[in-house]
Amino acid sequence: MLIIENLTKIYDNGFKALDNISLEIPDGQFVSIIGLSGSGKSTLLRCINRLVEPTKGRIIWNGLDITAATDDELRQIRRRIGMIFQQFNLVKRSSVLTNVMAGRLGYINPIFSLFNYFPPGEKQRAMAALQRVGIPEKAMNRASALSGGQQQRVGIARTLMQDPEMLLADEPVASLDPATSHSVMKYLELLNNEDGLTVLCSLHFLSLARAYSDRVIALKDGKLEFDGLPKDIDNERFKMIYGEDAVEVEIH
Amino acid sequence: MNTPPPSRTLLWRLVLVVLAAVVLVIFSYGWTVTDIDLAVPQEAQRQENVGNALRELLSPNVFSQEYEVKTATTSFLINCPEGFTAPEASPATDQPYIVVEPGCGTANEPVTVRGFNFAANGLARVNWIALDGERRIRQVIGTGEDNFSINAEGSFSVQVEVPRIRGTTGETHTVEVQGRFPLGLPTLSATTGLVLEKMVETIFLALIATAVSILPSAILSFFAAQNLMRPVRTSLGGLLLTVALFPVGWWIGSTLLTQLGMLALNIGRGNFSGSAAATLFVFVGMVATTRKLGTSSTLETVSQPRALLNAVLIALGSVVLIGLVGGLGLLFGSLFTEGIPGYLSAFIGSLGGMVELVMPLIAGVIGAFTLSSIGTTLTRDVFKRLSATTSHLLGGVLGALAGAVVLGATAVIGMSAAWMGLLTPFVAGGLASVILPQLYQRFINPPQPGVMPNRPLLTLLNWIGTVIGFVATFLLLNVRQALVEGTLPDPVIGFAGMGISLPVYVLQAMLIGAVIGAVAGALAGTRGNFPIGTVLYSTTRTVLNALRSIEPLIMGLVFVIWVGIGPFAGVLALTLHSIASLGKLYSEQIESIDTGPIEALQSTGANRLQTIMYAVVPQIIPPYIAFTMYRWDINVRMSTIIGFVGGGGIGFLLQQQINLLRYRDAGVAVLAIAIVVSILDYASAAIRERYT
Incomplete structure (x- = not known):
């Protein structure tokens, strides 16, 4: 159970990205977060693993107060929260295998990392993760040699190395074409179904949210605009979230 | 198109004219300051001098040739008797021989000396040997030189004067031609050997200086990278x-x-x-x-x-x-x-x-x-x-200790040189700068989330605190005396024991530090957040910039005093400068990396070291290789002149040759430098192209 209480984020320049957000997300739910650019979707996700430091409010996950965690505790918590990104955030010059194994760093003694050493067994774990996302044959390729969809799958494999209980996906398909978008979303769905991961996924397209999620959260100017089932978003709601002039674009 | 109002155009033009005039004045001042005088280079004497020097520089003494001198002689009768006929030469031999025509004559008469079977294109000279056996070199008529050249067939024909030697009428003198015959193939000259030896020394001097500087500058570059350091805060x-x-x-x-x-x-x-x-x-x-x-x-x-x-x-x-x-x-x-x-x-x-x-x-x-x-x-x-009160109390106590340690350390540095005494007031100013903004934010206008703090006011308070801290420490420690008189602080020991002894001066500084630290620490409390990354970043940057601004030649002067004349001093000077320079270049590369992977690895729970090893290092290796090559290239150039201050390498040799006015030898060194630098220039450019 992830509990967000009165979460507010004000950036140093005074911009209020999140305004008093409160949410409860039970384990194993697939939650889509929608909203215009700048509505606070990324900030909300980044506050959960404190890549962005919240200004006010509390985030409690499985009884642990993330907002009050010390640096060490925070790293222990982050190990169980996977995150994938719009720009994939792979090290482009490193091999796919190295990128995937890097997901395990939180479990490894930092001194070993100085010598680029991974304990035995981690390589097999990484290969298994690549197997799950369907690209084991790319293990020795440079990450930059892969297509966008494949890079995002490497990103998913990297989070698998963390043994995550929750997955934060920050617009995971915004840089991909529609067909590849579905393939990536299907992998998220798979993790949600098979591993029981809680998935929080910010999306641009409402159609994707409708297709994959149990629940949709809509943000507008940092405020919670809608929280409910995907089917409850009718045209009126849609215009409230995206503005009067918006027209829904389907992605198949 | 809207045309701007005419008055503005006029003003703009006026400004342009004034600007042009100012630029002209600045430029002409520069012309005068730099002593530019076009008459000087036109003086005949100077032109001749520079011509000679350039000629010798451009005729580098690279090769040398060993010679054997062979002579050919014939007899010559002073004052022709009636019916004299010269003896026939015997041209059948392959040895060099000469013919003098006429075979007799009086003093100052021109005679023609012809020679055959000499070394093609070689040099030869004519000697006149009277009965006393003394060799008198005869100058060739027309050129006035002692030596003349032999044509491609190995023969020559020159005119010389019969010498005037008193009382030799009727004697038979010997005319001798000494011709140089090359012995074997040309070889590299002794100068070339020396230059090559020094060139190897130079290249390795640069190589070692570059190699040694890689690790320190790579480490420093992380501290000098803003994107890595800015987010680092500590309690x-x-x-x-x-x-x-x-x-x-x-x-x-x-x-x-x-x-x-x-x-x-x-x-x-x-x-x-x-x-x-x-x-x-x-x-x-x-x-x-x-x-x-x-x-x-x-x-x-x-x-x-x-x-x-x-x-x-x-x-x-x-x-x-x-x-x-x-x-x-x-x-x-x-x-x-x-x-x-x-x-x-x-x-x-x-x-x-x-x-x-x-x-x-x-x-x-x-x-x-x-x-x-x-x-x-x-x-x-x-x-x-900790509760709020205890936190502030403890902050005061720890602040006093920390402030004493920091100012004590700067005071110890300040004991080493008079102007280093400025360090303590500067750091004290830095510590004191936080006090006024803290007071303001705690008692007058506490910060609220969402409300932008009054930045200009806080900055002003910051500066006021800095100045007060600086001036107070400056006066209390009597730094003025050090600045003006250049004297070091009094080294009277104020505390001794436990294997350490502290001068009174250091103790005073520690006391100041303790006071400032206690106030600042008590105001901030132990729960405060300190931007340690920013402090480390600006300190590293300042030190690197200061070091970089000192030319290696000047560093070389100091190191020559320390370790003596020779390449070791050059290595040290170039290493120090390379560390500063590479540190800056490397850190700029870190600042331009893709920060996505850093964020991704942070989100996996990796710690800072791991994030750097796996997200930063792979991205910076190619530019680091490229910049290291570039620096080696620069170091080779610099090491060619570091010898001018005694830093070893080819510059040392070059300076000696120039001082001895041996420009042909200097030419060899210059040639070697030009070749090596061009090759390295090309190689480093090729490697850099591959990696960037």
């Missing part, structure tokens, strides 16, 4: 404790740990197999224990006693390891003396010697960091649970 309590504990840890390290390290070093230099085994044993043991103690797979952090034990073990293990390895180096250094093993042996032995030399320093640093880390680990939870 003020932990930081103050760290600073306060630092000298204690240093003292423990440099007195106790050193002895352990020296013991290990002496074991290491004892015998090979035993100490190699010991090294391996300690290393494996360390890895095993840290694996056991330092990691946990559950959602809990590593427990405190385990973390502490781990830290102590790592400290002890590192000191022993360094000692053992240093000892092994010293042992290896005494093994070989000749050939390639000899070079290796000398090199590794001197590395071992370096370990022996800096062991107290290494042990001090390890001790300081270990104790600080233990201190912060132990108190982390305590600081979190």
Whole structure:
């Protein structure tokens, strides 16, 4: 159970990205977060693993107060929260295998990392993760040699190395074409179904949210605009979230 | 198109005209200041001088040829008798021979000397040998030179005058032609050999300076990278404790740990197999224990006693390891003396010697960091649970200790040179700068989330505090005297004991630091957040910039005083400058990396070191290689002139040749520099192109 209480984020320049957000997300739910650019979707996700430091409010996950965690505790918590990104955030010059194994760093003694050493067994774990996302044959390729969809799958494999209980996906398909978008979303769905991961996924397209999620959260100017089932978003709601002039674009 | 109002255009034009006039004035002032006088280069004498110098420079003395001198003679009768006929020459031989026509004559009469079978295109001269046996060189009529050249067939025909020698009428003199015959093929001259030797020295001087500077500048570059350092913040309590504990840890390290390290070093230099085994044993043991103690797979952090034990073990293990390895180096250094093993042996032995030399320093640093880390680990939870009042009280106490340590350290530096005394007021100003903004924010206008703080006012308060801190410390420590008179502070000892002695001057500085630190620490409280990254970043940048602005030639002058004339001084000067310069270049590369992977690895729970190793390092290796090559290229150029101040290499030779006005020899050095620099320029450009 992830509990967000009165979460507010004000950036140093005074911009209020999140305004008093409160949410409860039970384990194993697939939650889509929608909203215009700048509505606070990324900030909300980044506050959960404190890549962005919240200004006010509390985030409690499985009884642990993330907002009050010390640096060490925070790293222990982050190990169980996977995150994938719009720009994939792979090290482009490193091999796919190295990128995937890097997901395990939180479990490894930092001194070993100085010598680029991974304990035995981690390589097999990484290969298994690549197997799950369907690209084991790319293990020795440079990450930059892969297509966008494949890079995002490497990103998913990297989070698998963390043994995550929750997955934060920050617009995971915004840089991909529609067909590849579905393939990536299907992998998220798979993790949600098979591993029981809680998935929080910010999306641009409402159609994707409708297709994959149990629940949709809509943000507008940092405020919670809608929280409910995907089917409850009718045209009126849609215009409230995206503005009067918006027209829904389907992605198949 | 809207045309701007005419008045504005007019004003704009006026401004342009004034600007042009100002530029003209500045330029003409520069013309005068730099003594540009077009009449000087046109003076005939100067033109001739520069022509000669250039001619010699451009005729480098690269090759040399050995010669054998062969002579051919014939007789000559002074004053022709009636009916004299010259004896016929015998042209059948392949030896050189000459014919003089006419075969007799009086003084100052021109005679034609023809020669055959001489070395083609060689040089020859005509000697006149009277009965006294003395050789008189005859100048060739027309050129006025002693030597003349022989044509491609090996023959020549020149005119010389019969010399006027009193009382020789009727005597038979000998006309001799000395011709040079090349002996073997041309070889490289002695100068070339010397230049090549020095060139090798130069290239290696640059190579070693570059290689040695890579590691320090790579480490410094991380501290000088804004994107990495800006987000690094630490709790003020932990930081103050760290600073306060630092000298204690240093003292423990440099007195106790050193002895352990020296013991290990002496074991290491004892015998090979035993100490190699010991090294391996300690290393494996360390890895095993840290694996056991330092990691946990559950959602809990590593427990405190385990973390502490781990830290102590790592400290002890590192000191022993360094000692053992240093000892092994010293042992290896005494093994070989000749050939390639000899070079290796000398090199590794001197590395071992370096370990022996800096062991107290290494042990001090390890001790300081270990104790600080233990201190912060132990108190982390305590600081979190403190009430507001206690937090401020403790902040004051720790602030006093930390302030005393910091200003004490700067005062010790200030004892070394008069102007270094400025360091203490500067740092005191920096510490004092936080006081006024803290007062303002705590009592007058507490910050509220969402409300932008009054930045200009806070900056102003910051500056006022800095100035007050600076001026007060400046006056209290009497830095004015040091600045004006250049005298060092009085070294009267005010405290002695426990193996340390502190001058009164340092104690005064510590007192000032304690006062400022106590006020600042008490205001901020231990829960405050300190931008340690920004402080480290700006300090590193400042030091690098200052070092970079000093030319290696000037550094070379100082190092020549320290280690004497020779390439070692050059290596040190170039290394120091390379560290500063590469540190800056490297850090700019870090600042331009893709930050996505950093964010991604942070989100996996990797710590800072791991994030750097896996997200930053892979991205910066190619530009680092490129910039290192570029720096080697620069270092070769610089090492060609570092010799001018005694830094060794080819510059030293070049300077000697120029001072002795041996421009043909200097030409060889210049040629060698041009060739090597061009080759390296090309190579480094090619490699850089591949990596960027």
